[in-house]
Amino acid sequence: MDLNFLSPVQDLVLAHNELLSNQVLGRKLKIHSKQHGIPDLTNVKMAIVGVLENRNDVNYIGEEFQLSEIRKSLYSLFPGNWHYTVADLGDILKGETVADTYFALQETIITLLDNNVIPIILGGSQDLTYANYRAYDNHLPMVNIVNVDSNFDLGDSSKPIKNNSFLGKIILEQPYNLFNYSTLGYQTYFNAQEEIDLMDKLYFEAYRLGEVSNNITLVEPVMRDANIVSMDLKSIRSAEVSTKQKHSPNGFDGKEICAISRYAGISNKVSSFGIYEYKASKDDEATSMLIAQIIWYFIEGVNCRVQDDDFTLEDKYQKFTVLVDEQQLIFYKSNQTGRWWIEIPFLSNLNNKLKRHTLLPCMHDDYVDACKGIVPERWYKAYKKNSV
Known part of the structure; x- marks a missing residue:
């Protein structure tokens, strides 16, 4: 199994986990550690994969980040009445180049998909969605992507890929596997009118923030048709998150983003789920706990899946x-x-x-x-x- 690109979960996270109650999620996960190596994926349904890559962020100024606070928050939550096993496979470190990181993520996702494991990707910049999409080249003939975001991220596809232009690359680069692209929670003032018109011309779906907030159940059929779900943390309003994560006073609140995540989990088609644009800061408790709860609701959703789309009987x-x-x-x-x-x-x-x-x-x-x-x-x- 080709999971050589993954480095183990940090010892400080594992030490923290040892102090927690035996009933918490952290004690039930199969964890990639220095001591025991990569866990056996037999019977594993979902696997957390961190990607410490943010160099294609348009605002990148050399800052590093870790995911240890998110893991501590997630491990401390109590699981629901779940029947599926979840693994934490650790992190993909920055490659020599960003393309190296893309390759490592792509190969890791291919391996997980081949083993019927749903990757839960915790990322830096959202351009990593491109690598996620490319992992499906030989997996599905056509792919549907749902982006939970305040922006469309179309950008200028003639320029090098960035976290605000990855969609342009997905649409225009061969092989052409994209069938549908839906954006949930876009905010008009963050998107050029030309981009809004182009979304319309391509017959892609776009749901404004107000539309989704007024009726969160709109999300369910959109997610039911998705293969890849990519969630940009900038879609969450600034009141809900820590200092560096603040982006806009308008956005989804904690309850809405968790409901969206649960809908993604319930969908029988969703086979990879990514959370991107994490910006670590000193007062990080709110952000890391919210991300932990988003992951919790996705896992909960997967455990509630019902195969109801067999129309032969x-x-x-x-x-x-x-x-x-x-x-x-x-x-x-x-x-x-x-x-x-x-x-x-x-x-x-x-x-x-x-x-x-x-x-x-x-x-x-x-x-x-x-x-x-x-x-x-x-x-x-x-x-x-x-x-x-």
Whole structure:
């Protein structure tokens, strides 16, 4: 198993862990330590991987950071009624170049995916999402990314990759594996109008902060269709975090970001989850505890997964057909969970990207809208993207 790029969890974290109650999460994890090496991944469902790389941050001025405070906070939490095993595989250190770090992360994620382990990546700068995406080149034909962020991070793809422009690289570099990209919680004043227009032109999905805050359940169908979830800590409002982490007075509060994380965990498709843009500071308790709770809720979500998307057995679902503007919309509702899907017509005469995307997760509200003659926006964008 190719996990040679990982260095063990620091001794000071392990010493702190020894002082905790036997019931805490830290005592139940399989931990990569100097003494025992990399743990056996048999029966492990999720693995934490730290990446100490932030050189492609546009504001990088040579600062180093560690993840020990986050680990201490996480280890001290009590697990839920969970049936899956979680490992902490330690950290990928900075490579000679950033490209070396990307390679190390990519190879590590490939190994974990091949072993059906979900990586939980704790990172420096968010451009590491690019390496995460590239790990899927031979894993899935088309990839859906959800970015929880105040920015789209499109940037200028003709320039070297940075944490505010990694999406441009993902869209334009071969092999082209990106099918859908969704941003949750974008704030209009942080994004150029040209970028907002481009997101629209590419039929990508973008949900404003106010939209998501007003109805957090919007997140669920978006996450249900995601393979990679990338969370930028700058999407959290400054009141919730420590000094260096403060970015904007507006953003998600602690409860919302944990709910989003849980929705990511519940999704049967999400196979990697990353938290980025961590900035360590002396008064770090609030940030490290919030990140620990975000991870806790993701693990909780994975433990609550239900396989409800098998539509081969007729007693497992209900089917509804609605006619809107001469277009037949077909909805499915799971009897087990009450979750909804909408069918995207298969356009066989085209070079079709949608071999496995014929059912799109949606909400009950989309069905209600269709009954009123309104075409659901998610369906329209997926249909258009499939027709391009």
